[in-house]
Amino acid sequence: xxxxxxxFLKGIIRENPTFVLVLGLCPTLAVSVxxxxxxxxxxxxxxxxxxxxxxxxxxxxxxxxxxxxxxFIVVIATFVTIVEMTMKAYSPALNRALxxxxxxxxxxxxxxxxxxxxxxxxxxVNALFDGLGMGIGFTLALILISAIxxxxxxxxxxxxxxxxxxxxxxxxxxxxxALLVIGLLLGFFNLLKNRKAQ
Amino acid sequence: xxxxxRYGFIxxxxxxIASGLLATVNSFTxxxxxxxxxxxxxxxxxxxxxxGERFEAIKSQAGTIYYRVYDKEAKFIGVAFKASxxxxxxxxxxxxxxxxxxxxTTIKILSQNETPGLGANVxxxxxxxxxxxxxxxxxxxxxxxATISSRAVIEMVKNKAEExxxxxxxxx
Numbered sequence: 110x111x112x113x114x115x116x117f118l119k120g121i122i123r124e125n126p127t128f129v130l131v132l133g134l135c136p137t138l139a140v141s142v143x144x145x146x147x148x149x150x151x152x153x154x155x156x157x158x159x160x161x162x163x164x165x166x167x168x169x170x171x172x173x174x175x176x177x178x179x180x181f182i183v184v185i186a187t188f189v190t191i192v193e194m195t196m197k198a199y200s201p202a203l204n205r206a207l208x209x210x211x212x213x214x215x216x217x218x219x220x221x222x223x224x225x226x227x228x229x230x231x232x233x234v235n236a237l238f239d240g241l242g243m244g245i246g247f248t249l250a251l252i253l254i255s256a257i258x259x260x261x262x263x264x265x266x267x268x269x270x271x272x273x274x275x276x277x278x279x280x281x282x283x284x285x286x287a288l289l290v291i292g293l294l295l296g297f298f299n300l301l302k303n304r305k306a307q
Numbered sequence: 308x309x310x311x312x313r314y315g316f317i318x319x320x321x322x323x324i325a326s327g328l329l330a331t332v333n334s335f336t337x338x339x340x341x342x343x344x345x346x347x348x349x350x351x352x353x354x355x356x357x358x359g360e361r362f363e364a365i366k367s368q369a370g371t372i373y374y375r376v377y378d379k380e381a382k383f384i385g386v387a388f389k390a391s392x393x394x395x396x397x398x399x400x401x402x403x404x405x406x407x408x409x410x411x412t413t414i415k416i417l418s419q420n421e422t423p424g425l426g427a428n429v430x431x432x433x434x435x436x437x438x439x440x441x442x443x444x445x446x447x448x449x450x451x452x453a454t455i456s457s458r459a460v461i462e463m464v465k466n467k468a469e470e471x472x473x474x475x476x477x478x479x
Binding site: 208 | 347
């Protein structure tokens with residue numbers, strides 16, 4: 110039980126996909142302009158990660174090593190398409206807000222990275238907890254980045270303007286701002302880690 | 308050689324299962340997706356011409372699609388149409404309501420992907436509200452820092468409105 114909890118927790122801090130493994134930065138840069146987008150993207154990616162991790166660890170014995178990448182991509186693409194169709198049918202507003210980034214989860218290297226580095230060697234239960242933990246870690250990282258960008262870039266939090274007379278620096282809402290924020294956060298987390306190691 | 312056949316077989320098997328699964332999900336969601344799109348279109352029609360009760364889709368000879376709007380007494384009161392054009396970084400799509408004398412009732416941005424915090428503000432009430440009850444769109448103020456996106460919306464609404472006005476004058 111403790112081991113499972115460990116599998117789950119490692120994705121949130123110790124092996125956070127965004128800040129420690131530095132995987133899947135492209136969608137992170139693109140969607141993190143508002144907290145709502147960050148949460149939506151995080152939930153969609155978590156679902157895909159969970160599904161693909163489970164299936165890949167189930168089929169690990171029948172997939173030969175040399176064709177594992179196309180097999181994994183088919184599995185991941187299937188889950189992404191399911192997510193997209195479900196979103197369109199039941200939550201068209203969220204689907205519109207996330208736009209192209211939902212189909213792009215297929216090429217999010219975080220999902221393939223977990224399949225390669227973990228799920229293809231793990232038991233189903235371990236893979237499930239790993240996927241869940243990584244997904245939540247990704248979601249939390251997205252929320253942190255998008256909160257900073259939304260606040261400084263458009264002066265709002267969750268679409269609500271906080272103070273009057275605060276002039277937002279729109280560079281934070283642009284792609285260059287995303288790189289700045291992610292770079293500074295990465296540096297900050299590394300600083301913390303090095304301090305702890307000493 | 309034998310290996311290759313085995314690889315092909317396994318990959319084909321996985322693809323078959325995946326497509327079977329997708330076909331199942333599709334059969335559940337397809338009708339729902341179409342219904343959602345229709346409901347959304349109807350809701351946005353209702354939103355741009357609030358007095359409208361019945362909307363009739365018309366296709367002109369040039370292929371322009373617009374809606375004739377009738378009120379409760381089945382009287383023709385105006386039109387609703389979609390206008391779209393290039394903004395700063397995306398195609399902006401707008402739904403416009405117009406009375407038959409050419410006064411804009413309301414506009415609504417259906418889709419856009421402009422710079423968040425700047426151009427994306429064209430979808431906000433502060434900007435779209437300026438179109439309400441206007442005939443002359445030159446009085447609409449562009450958003451500071453988002454001149455290109457604002458101009459694009461003003462231009463596309465103006466041009467399309469002119470075109471539709473011509474069409475309803477001809478009684479088409």
